[in-house]
Amino acid sequence: MSTRTIAVVGSTGEQGAGVVAAVLSSSSYIVRAVTRDPSSDKAKALVAAHQAHVDAGRLVVVQANLDDVESLKKAVEGAQVVFGMTTPSLNEVQQGKNLVDAVKASGVEQLIWSGLPSVAKLSGGKFTRIFSYEGKAAIEAYAREQLEHVTVLMPGGFYNNMAFPWYTQRKPDGTVRFSLMSKHADPAVGWTDPSVDIGAFTAAILDKPQTLTSGKTYPVMHLVKTDELVRKLEQLSGAKVAWEPLSKDELHDMMAGKPFGEMLEVAMSEMFQFVDSTPEDHTCYGMFSRAEDPSLELGVQATTFDEWAARSGWKP
Template sequence: MSSAKPLLVVLGATGNQGGSVIAHFLSVSPSSYALRAVTRDPSSAKATSLASQGVEVVVGDFDDPKSLDKAFDGASIIFAATDFVQLMLSASLRERAAATGEPPGFYIRDYEAQQNKNIIDAAAKVTTLDRFIFSGLPNVNKLSEGKYAHVYYCDSKALAEEYGKAKYPQLWEKTSVFYAGFFLENLIGEDGAFRPTLNKSKDTLIAQKGEPLTTVLFPWYSAVQDTGPFVAALIHAAPGQKLLGVNQWLSLQDIYKIMAHTMGKAIRFVDSTPTISIGDPEFQRAHKGLIGFSVEFGYDGSKVDKTVLRPEELNKSIRLPSVEDWIKQQDWDNILQCE
């Protein structure tokens, strides 16, 4: 696609983070960038919807470096995000892990790390590239000195980030890293992570209050609504920044109280700790490890790593709808189940 505008290439364009980046720049009129969405399946409903809005949609496979070379051709900016959850749910990858005798969590950690290394290798070849925005997370195992060794979806991205920084110093001079906070979408997604319930008469919200998750402050944000503005801020800031994606620091109890108030319902807390509904023990172990790490070292490792910025430290002009506004937008009566 030829265009006088600089080209912004978005990986994971049909997912939460990449989709938010595309949506944000589509909403800016006139847009400063030509947009290219990279997806494994350009015939999917989300991909065809993007194409109908004027976005160039191309095939790109994180396991196929040659496809990435083509997808990145002419790019001025690349935003890269991968999805550990989908990899972890892959039956074929679990079979391959079993064949090696390696636990699936570690096998798929290394698999996602390699996908990101492929992306970084391809980005390093792009002579037109001005900025690389990498969606990463802290090296939990390293920062905790091995105490939390099973937070696979953080370490997979961190290993690739360390690889890129060491192997491609010139690329890393024009790279910024985005650390996504806790997704508000976890309250409404199919797995129902952290979702409360309603009583039978639907006049009371029933929520769990177990320690430490529900009382400790965590960085919540909407991956769908907020990622785009954060990435835009990183693009316009000096390179070399690490930014935490946080809208508000809230505990789950805070969120439940906002939900109850918004819905006009009473709230009753029960003595148990919410957890992700994905029953896989590797997911449960990773989730427990992340919570423990967050309490002890900070979600972004900020108690030991002082390089990660808060949004107000990067750009004071970033303005996002509040978490309460996001909650008001949801159709909770249809989302929440009754006890």
Template sequence: MTITQQVTSAPLVAVVGATGVQGGSVIKALAESDKPYRIRGFTRDVTKAAAQTLKKRGVEMVTVNLVVENKEEVYKAFAGADYAFLVTNFWEHMNTEKEVSEGKLLIDAAKAAGVKGIVWSGLLPVKKISGGKYTKVVYFDGKAAVTDYGRASGVPFVDVQAGWYTSNLLAIPAFLAKQLDGTYALPWSIRPTTVVPMIDMENDYGLYVRKVLEQPVFPDGSALYTSSEDISAEELARQLSEVTGKKVVFKQVTGEEFANAFLTLGYPATVTGALIEVFQYFDEFGCYGGQPTAPSREGLARPTRTFAEFAESADWSKVFA
């Protein structure tokens, strides 16, 4: 383990969402490095178990609520940092205006701290890429607006985009559903041959951030398109069936059918409308708008996990209960 607070020459990396999936993955990857890092993790509750575990591993844990109303404390939290990893969570509140304002706040605070570089977890501008065809994918377009703001900030800025979480299959019933005959399906509104950049976020996302931080020169202006494995929807179902021993098939459904599954889970209509369009966008343009993932995977500290490796390590007992 190379996390330290004693080696003052080691770069201090401020990590937003330290106890979450993305921030936690960044800390995991930096801890695996043979280079020393000082890490400051942000959380709203430093007493919770995940925060205490990180503290025991040498991470400096700071309690801070990263909202616009708490601007002064947010600025203080970044003081002294050399680099910053920034992420916002649209799904926590499903409010694009709030997400954009908080993303801009994080960039302003990191800039005020004098960081040498910002690594931001962004997404592509679906409305722009589609030529105005898809206008409801607000959680992509909101993050893209923050990206534009960051690139104009004057601080060296890299966008490390997150692919499609493999863990979605474990956490969200609408993505892997039991059928009336007792079998299981991936009932998605894309073609079976559509390729999805699946990523084991906890294990692999941080590798891309580490790659950025360990470049000889911070790669200002670049974007990395992350995945553990690019895999078609039908192949995803086949491998899942093979690994788990359950009959799992891919089932192409309409956008409305796909959205209704989320409505029954309590998602608001504004979000389900976005889900209809985002899969149409995936089908037509690809998750990354046609950008390949292979160049971004080059030079990672270790290989990413295949989907089959993720599936073999995951606990599917609740999904297939």
């Protein structure tokens, strides 16, 4: 049986580099790392981190641009699986569709897509302006229309965003403010280490029969209540931590002057409100009950807060 190949789009970013590392360490797949610029510092660092696999022919870096369908076709041609992701931008949906078109034209067997749900649909039209979610949901819908085998990974909030002031702030008196903009002190929120978890779940999918994973959506997140996070932040920082939700005025001031600040302000406000409204006994933005979490069949779990804190060394 010939060795199978996975093409990893976005291979020098957090998620993609994590996929490259996980697949190389846990499978026999050849990894084709797709990047806009193979001569970039990030691409060179990826090669250096896996030089033994490069020397063995298991890791190859190739060039492609999500704005260029022909380059994508060349990059994924001959691969059996493609891992795909996009980053928020004004042309994100078109970039995602370009990747889907390339996957289809090149006869790739399976697309593993790092996506997000349509909050507009999940909320019954109540929250419609979370653009990053709607864009990725539109790409997923297009992929499922065009391709036979699509598997979707759904991450939660990224742990490394904890450092942003709309999550944690160190006050002049040494105490810490934890500021999830929520009405309740204990919503169950899903968190993800993008540099590790997406890769671990992708490797687990590759280890399973395609007949099991095709068409599935797998939550990639660890659920933890806000009050539990407060306790963990206190242990980590050695300081008193208070849960104090941001006011709309505070969020407005934080976003003022930022590129697309008004859009970000509205999107974040709606996202916090939506998370607040999801049932506590559910996961993946309310898509599944915890007992019916499809990711249980993969035999892998997302990173806990304690694991991420120890690995990253971050403290508030």
